[in-house]
Amino acid sequence: xxxxxxxxxxxxxxxxxxTAVPVGSRTISRKSGVGFSPATIRNEMSDLxxxxxxxxxxxxxxxxxxxKAYRWYVDQLxxxxxxxKEDGDRISGxxxxxxxxxxxxxxxAAQTLSELTNYTSLVMVPQMQSMRIMRVHMVHVTETxxxxxxxxxxxxxxxxxIRIPEGISGDILYKISNMLTEQLAGLTLDEIRQKFAEIxxxxxxxxxxxxxxxxxxxxxxxxxxxxxxxxxGANLLHYPEYSxxxxxxxxxxxxxxxxKLYPLLRSAGTLEFSIRIGPENDLPELSECSLxxxxxxxxxxxxxxxxxxGPTRMNYQRxxxxxxxxxxxxxxxxxxxx
Amino acid sequence: xxxxxxxxxxxxxxxxxxTAVPVGSRTISRKSGVGFSPATIRNEMSDLxxxxxxxxxxxxxxxxxxxKAYRWYVDQLxxxxxxxKEDGDRISGxxxxxxxxxxxxxxxAAQTLSELTNYTSLVMVPQMQSMRIMRVHMVHVTETxxxxxxxxxxxxxxxxxIRIPEGISGDILYKISNMLTEQLAGLTLDEIRQKFAEIxxxxxxxxxxxxxxxxxxxxxxxxxxxxxxxxxGANLLHYPEYSxxxxxxxxxxxxxxxxKLYPLLRSAGTLEFSIRIGPENDLPELSECSLxxxxxxxxxxxxxxxxxxGPTRMNYQRxxxxxxxxxxxxxxxxxxxx
DNA sequence: ATTAGCACTCGACAACAGAGAGTGCTAGCA
DNA sequence: TGCTAGCACTCTCTGTTGTCGAGTGCTAAT
Numbered sequence: 115x116x117x118x119x120x121x122x123x124x125x126x127x128x129x130x131x132x133t134a135v136p137v138g139s140r141t142i143s144r145k146s147g148v149g150f151s152p153a154t155i156r157n158e159m160s161d162l163x164x165x166x167x168x169x170x171x172x173x174x175x176x177x178x179x180x181x182k183a184y185r186w187y188v189d190q191l192x193x194x195x196x197x198x199k200e201d202g203d204r205i206s207g208x209x210x211x212x213x214x215x216x217x218x219x220x221x222x223a224a225q226t227l228s229e230l231t232n233y234t235s236l237v238m239v240p241q242m243q244s245m246r247i248m249r250v251h252m253v254h255v256t257e258t259x260x261x262x263x264x265x266x267x268x269x270x271x272x273x274x275x276i277r278i279p280e281g282i283s284g285d286i287l288y289k290i291s292n293m294l295t296e297q298l299a300g301l302t303l304d305e306i307r308q309k310f311a312e313i314x315x316x317x318x319x320x321x322x323x324x325x326x327x328x329x330x331x332x333x334x335x336x337x338x339x340x341x342x343x344x345x346x347g348a349n350l351l352h353y354p355e356y357s358x359x360x361x362x363x364x365x366x367x368x369x370x371x372x373x374k375l376y377p378l379l380r381s382a383g384t385l386e387f388s389i390r391i392g393p394e395n396d397l398p399e400l401s402e403c404s405l406x407x408x409x410x411x412x413x414x415x416x417x418x419x420x421x422x423x424g425p426t427r428m429n430y431q432r433x434x435x436x437x438x439x440x441x442x443x444x445x446x447x448x449x450x451x452x
Numbered sequence: 453x454x455x456x457x458x459x460x461x462x463x464x465x466x467x468x469x470x471t472a473v474p475v476g477s478r479t480i481s482r483k484s485g486v487g488f489s490p491a492t493i494r495n496e497m498s499d500l501x502x503x504x505x506x507x508x509x510x511x512x513x514x515x516x517x518x519x520k521a522y523r524w525y526v527d528q529l530x531x532x533x534x535x536x537k538e539d540g541d542r543i544s545g546x547x548x549x550x551x552x553x554x555x556x557x558x559x560x561a562a563q564t565l566s567e568l569t570n571y572t573s574l575v576m577v578p579q580m581q582s583m584r585i586m587r588v589h590m591v592h593v594t595e596t597x598x599x600x601x602x603x604x605x606x607x608x609x610x611x612x613x614i615r616i617p618e619g620i621s622g623d624i625l626y627k628i629s630n631m632l633t634e635q636l637a638g639l640t641l642d643e644i645r646q647k648f649a650e651i652x653x654x655x656x657x658x659x660x661x662x663x664x665x666x667x668x669x670x671x672x673x674x675x676x677x678x679x680x681x682x683x684x685g686a687n688l689l690h691y692p693e694y695s696x697x698x699x700x701x702x703x704x705x706x707x708x709x710x711x712k713l714y715p716l717l718r719s720a721g722t723l724e725f726s727i728r729i730g731p732e733n734d735l736p737e738l739s740e741c742s743l744x745x746x747x748x749x750x751x752x753x754x755x756x757x758x759x760x761x762g763p764t765r766m767n768y769q770r771x772x773x774x775x776x777x778x779x780x781x782x783x784x785x786x787x788x789x790x
Numbered sequence: 791a792t793t794a795g796c797a798c799t800c801g802a803c804a805a806c807a808g809a810g811a812g813t814g815c816t817a818g819c820a
Numbered sequence: 821t822g823c824t825a826g827c828a829c830t831c832t833c834t835g836t837t838g839t840c841g842a843g844t845g846c847t848a849a850t
Contacts, residue, residue, distance in 0.1 A: 136843090138842065138843050138844085139843075139844080140842080140843075150792080150793090151792075151793050151794080152793090152843090153792075153793055153794070153795090153845095154791090154792060154793070156843085156844065156845075157792095157845090159844095160844090160845080170844090171801095172799085172800060172801075173798090173799055173800065173843085173844065173845090174798085174799045174800050174801080174842070174843045174844055175800080175801075175842085175843070175844090176842080176843065176844095249591070249592060249593070251589075251591035251592075251599075253587075253589035253591065253601055253629075254587060254589075255587070255603050255609060256603075261589075261601060261609060263591055263599060263601070263611075265592075265593050265594075271593060271599060271613075273601075273609075273611065275609075284630065288626050291591075292622065346708070347685070347704065347708065348701050348704035348705045348707075348708060351697050351700060351701040351704070352701070356697070357697050359689050359694070359695050359697060359700065362689060362697065362700065363686050363689040363690070366685065366686035366689070366704075367686045369686075370684070370685065370686060474812090476811065476812050476813085477812075477813080478811080478812075488823080488824090489823070489824050489825080490812090490824090490825095491814095491823075491824050491825070491826090492822085492823055492824070494812090494813065494814075495814095495823090497813095498813090498814080508813090509832095510830085510831060510832080511812085511813065511814090511829090511830055511831065512811070512812045512813050512829080512830045512831045512832080513811085513812070513813090513831075513832075514811080514812065514813095515812095
């Protein structure tokens with residue numbers, strides 16, 4: 115696979131990404147500096163098809179890049195290009211509106227991402243696994259229910275309702291909260307489990323309560339991560355790939371079932387960037403889509419994931435740039451004001 | 453407008469609702485007990501068209517009910533028919549999954565509504581205006597921020613971050629919380645404003661803190677209502693009205709901008725049922741949709757709104773039944789376990 | 791090794807005919 | 821007088837046909 119093939123493949127992909135129309139030899143010959151005649155290019159294209167980089171919808175249509183081609187394309191591309199000043203400002207602007215609630219920030223990030231790329235965006239609320247607990251509070255909601263509020267080192271606040279034994283006064287709840295904060299501050303979930311085992315040993319009263327608390331902590335920290343925000347779901351309908359209503363509906367219903375979406379984002383792991391192209395996605399509904407994900411940080415060791423879903427012929431360059439910038443912006447914002 | 457016209461109009465609407473195809477005289481004559489020949493029915497149809505109840509897409513197509521016809525139809529219908537046992541069970545089943553968080557219940561309600569009707573559902577988190585406060589808690593999040601938790605008589609929990617002056621210890625915050633709960637329990641927002649005026653007069657220390665608290669209460673209770681959940685957005689794509697991608701996109705982008713949706717639901721007011729048909733909606737994007745809304749109660753004087761959006765030819769009968777049942781189910785669920 | 795030229799393929803699109811559904815009108819019937 | 825049968829007419833929908841153009845693969849010439 116020589117230099118020239120690269121050039122031609124590149125040209126084909128570039129063209130197809132913007133036009134969504136199978137691209138022919140003449141087009142390539144005319145456009146883009148490659149100074150060869152259509153015939154030459156045809157030969158090369160023929161080779162490229164044999165190698166699996168191009169598909170032909172039918173004889174006498176142009177060629178279309180295959181998933182393999184995109185894969186090659188993005189592998190070659192993985193340096194995030196700089197983002198236009200304008201777009202950068204837009205991101206900063208949208209995010210900087212002072213909103214203390216994490217949820218708000220996430221929502222706004224998703225919206226900005228989809229507006230900037232014109233694709234669909236997903237942003238996951240960061241995973242608590244490795245977070246450290248800073249404070250624990252419990253307050254009465256009814257006689258037998260309390261709200262447990264956990265503040266983590268990342269400045270995140272999680273609350274959950276827990277059932278408590280009757281007859282526990284507000285004062286006691288307050289004391290216990292203080293005690294818990296004192297004991298648990300700075301610990302991760304794993305360490306908390308241990309600690310609880312200790313505490314439990316020489317505990318006489320309120321065993322039930324403590325059990326509830328541990329339970330809630332476990333649940334909240336493990337499950338809490340499944341929260342996710344989707345932005346710009348309707349954007350996909352702009353693209354000719356989805357002028358078929360059937361396909362559009364399929365796509366949209368995936369977006370509505372977070373159970374399907376979640377493992378998708380999850381499986382990207384903690385890589386800085388991950389790009390899944392078409393069939394590389396496990397979901398058959400998304401076999402004609404690409405998913406680009408990136409991570410953002412909160413503090414040192416907490417990471418969140420966000421991603422963009424678009425047609426396989428998406429503008430990877432731009433998507434990566436935007437995600438890169440957004441990742442930094444989010445990390446800054448969320449880490450700074452801790 | 454005589455008896456027979458009623459019958460025929462009814463038959464036309466019924467037919468069109470299920471088929472979405474312009475209905476002709478022969479169809480009506482054959483189907484539905486109206487024992488008249490096509491010719492007679494044609495004459496009546498001609499009259500109905502003159503009266504504004506029918507439209508004709510073009511000569512020699514069947515007739516299509518106009519917005520006016522639907523209006524007549526639903527006015528005549530307004531008694532919610534009984535729901536099939538099966539569907540009722542399904543609603544109860546979906547809701548009964550124990551989920552204490554109001555948010556969860558709302559979300560599930562929206563999902564159930566859209567599944568049962570195959571249209572798009574909207575459910576608004578209830579409006580706090582007339583709620584009474586039961587408890588107020590404040591707990592530290594950082595040195596200068598606290599989380600204020602308000603529990604209302606409806607069992608709703610709202611929290612908001614407030615900025616507090618430095619140097620206030622947890623103990624003081626706890627005492628103040630208790631004091632606030634004592635003073636404010638059972639009051640509505642209006643009454644709280646008064647109370648605060650009193651308290652403020654002979655207050656020396658902590659004026660700033662109290663100001664923050666009042667501020668947060670105001671904001672939270674006024675703005676909080678704009679929260680809304682959308683279910684089954686992709687459902688509309690099932691219907692031939694939306695086989696045009698352009699229209700579908702328009703519709704979906706309305707769903708994504710809650711600013712547009714909110715006044716829509718809001719304007720339905722506190723009527724038990726409200727039906728807005730096609731152009732009766734203020735949003736031009738929804739001029740080919742109908743919106744049926746209903747309310748549910750939490751306790752005595754708090755109401756939430758929910759609604760179904762579908763094509764104008766939606767199955768009003770069923771939608772009303774489902775909404776009616778859901779309203780009762782939600783009211784029960786949310787009022788009971790207080 | 792490259793390119794010009796040519797025959798061939800195949801989808802897109804317009805034009806067209808026929809079928810079918812529906813209407814309005816008129817005339818006949820109870 | 822009210823209903824209906826019949827008929828001519830209109831208009832959409834569908835399938836067919838033919839043409840156009842873009843694109844290919846191959847061969848021969850440079």
